[in-house]
Amino acid sequence: MAAVLPLAWFARPAEVVAPALLGQVLVRQFAEGQPVLRSLIVETEAYTPEDPACHGYRRKTARNAAMFGPPGTVYVYQIYGRYHCLNLATDREGAASAVLIRALALPGGAGDRDAAGPGKLCQVLQIDRSLNGSIACVGQPLWVEAGSHDPGATIVQTTRIGLSQGRDLPWRWYLAGHPAVSRPAPVAGQTQKAR
DNA sequence: TCAATGATTAGC
């Protein structure tokens, strides 16, 4: 059986945990006793206390309280009035630190890009704010298991998406060439336009 | 109380 990542695994800075989550397995259980849905994490972003783009940059509020929680706390917020985004709190309790899960590879059958984006993956996995504040461990709606290590996997590090502040921090990571990545960075030496 | 603003997405 796959090893469940212990909560202590998340007790590191977000910019360390974010790339380490690539290739791990996000497990969703819709109800106790129900079968689980396992998906590969293929894209993440890091947010830290000193980061102006972080929701907890200014202060702790009712909305962002979960990202100040103990490592492994689930932080879900709604954006643009129609989508949800899934994060896992990292570092230590009291620190506004979290990793945004941006894309998943769903198990067989599902379309390659059905979970290619933070809003889309929450729709597919039925993640909303009812999960906010839960803990990522077995018996809860969501947890993470160790994925099988792929020695050939290349990780790409680049800038984050959709921000108005902190644009320059290279805190987005994804598995190179994976079809579920939401927005692959431009490849050097390749023209944007087909010809 | 009120206006501004998104850690997005789908559709021109």
Added chain:
DNA sequence: CTAATCATTGAT
């Protein structure tokens, strides 16, 4: 590139 759409936030 732009509209859709609404809870949260910071300023009156």
